[in-house]
Structure formats: C-alpha cells, structure tokens
Amino acid sequence: MKNKNTARGRRLAGICLAVLGFASLSHGVSKGAEPSLEPPLVREAGLRGGNGHGFDSFELYYRQSSPWLDRHVVDPWLPQAVRARWDLTVGRWRGSDGDSAFVAFGPALEAFPVGDLRLSLGLQPTLLSDYEAGDRDLGGPFQFTSHASLAWAPQRALVLGIRVQHTSNARLYSSNPGADIVSIEVGYGF
Known part of the structure; x- marks a missing residue:
C-alpha cells in the first residue's frame, strides 16, 4: 500500500510540474493589452512546507x-x-502511519491592504489518495480545504508567507475529524 501511495504521489508531483512549466511558458506578454488596475501578482508558483497533527505537509x-x-x-x-x-x-502528507498524496483546486480572494502585503482566503475541493492521514481517518477521499494566509508579495519577486489551513469533509462521511496545517510558503510572482 505504501509503494502504491508513493507512486501516486510521484505521478501527481510530475503532473503539477508539467502544469507549472506549461503555465509559465504560455503566459507571455500579450500584444495590445491595455493597462489594468490589477494587484501586482497575476501569477505565482511556489512551494509550501508545514505540519499538522501527526504528519508533515x-x-x-x-x-x-x-x-x-x-x-x-x-x-x-x-x-x-x-x-x-x-x-x-498538489502535495503530500507524510505521517507515521503512511503517506497521502492530494490535489486541490478552487478560488481564493486576495487583498493588498498595505504595500506588498497580501491577505488571502480560499476554499478548494480536495481529493486525497489515502484519507487516513497521520493517526486520523478523515472519512473519505473527497475533502474541502479552507485557508487564510499572509504574505509579502512584491511584483515579479520572491513571495514569502505563512498559511493556516483546515481540511475536512463537511460531514459528507460519518468520520470528520479534519486536519489543520500551519505552513510556510516560498514562491515567485510573475
């Protein structure tokens, strides 16, 4: 079971890297684009690392x-x-009871209240390869991840932030203990 989850995690990581690579290549400067009032970050890619109750993320x-x-x-x-x-x-939770790969996709709201500081709130549907994370049975593979984060995010530069997130199944399954994670993120805005 552990080798199967490891292979799934590697496939998900490979897919994510391909998506990130394609996205960075396909977003060149568009000709004739009008200036907009967009906040400084239009796109961002990066890494997050943190831990929760009985596992690392x-x-x-x-x-x-x-x-x-x-x-x-x-x-x-x-x-x-x-x-x-x-x-x-896309990511991986690694705990003493095994690993779980996951993918999450959804909207986030961001505000730039002061200079290059960014506040972010979001909710993403999440699919887990193994829903027994750490010492918890999360009930099933389909979950929801909500987050709040604060980051320093200047235009076309390194992004540094801290993120708090909660993943649970909104009572879709009989077991719903949820998993909380605090992580540090490092990315690049382009």
Whole structure:
C-alpha cells in the first residue's frame, strides 16, 4: 500500500510540474493589452512546507488571477483592492502511519491592504489518495480545504508567507475529524 501511495504521489508531483512549466511558458506578454488596475501578482508558483497533527505537509502550488471571477463575482460586491485567484495545489502528507498524496483546486480572494502585503482566503475541493492521514481517518477521499494566509508579495519577486489551513469533509462521511496545517510558503510572482 505504501509503494502504491508513493507512486501516486510521484505521478501527481510530475503532473503539477508539467502544469507549472506549461503555465509559465504560455503566459507571455500579450500584444495590445491595455493597462489594468490589477494587484501586482497575476501569477505565482511556489512551494509550501508545514505540519499538522501527526504528519508533515509538502506542497507545490500555482496561483493565477481570474478576470472572469473579478468581473462577475468580486467587483459587484467587494472593494476594488480585493481580487480573485484560482489556486491549484498538489502535495503530500507524510505521517507515521503512511503517506497521502492530494490535489486541490478552487478560488481564493486576495487583498493588498498595505504595500506588498497580501491577505488571502480560499476554499478548494480536495481529493486525497489515502484519507487516513497521520493517526486520523478523515472519512473519505473527497475533502474541502479552507485557508487564510499572509504574505509579502512584491511584483515579479520572491513571495514569502505563512498559511493556516483546515481540511475536512463537511460531514459528507460519518468520520470528520479534519486536519489543520500551519505552513510556510516560498514562491515567485510573475
């Protein structure tokens, strides 16, 4: 079982690296683009590392602006300093009772209240390869991950942040203890 989960984790990491590589190559400067009031970060890729109750977490992430969500969801209801992003994460939880690979994808709201500081809140549906993380049975493979983070995120530069997240299944399964993780993230905004 452990070798099967390790192989799954390697496949997910390979897929994520391919997506990150393709995304960075396919987002060149567009000709004739008009200037916008976008916050400094349009795209970001990086690594997160942290730990939770009985396990360590390692994640690769890619974040990208979402003009459609901004126009149809954020702009009518929230201040101009708030922007929507899509957040894709693949990672691995490593605990004493085994490993679990996961993929999470969903929206995040980001605000730049002071200079290059960024606040982020998000909710991503999450799929786990093994839902027994650490010493916990999370109930099933489909979960939701909510997060709050604070980062220093200057334009076209190294991004440093701290993130607190909670993963649980919103009572889809009979077991729902959830998993909390505190992590440090290092990325690059481009």
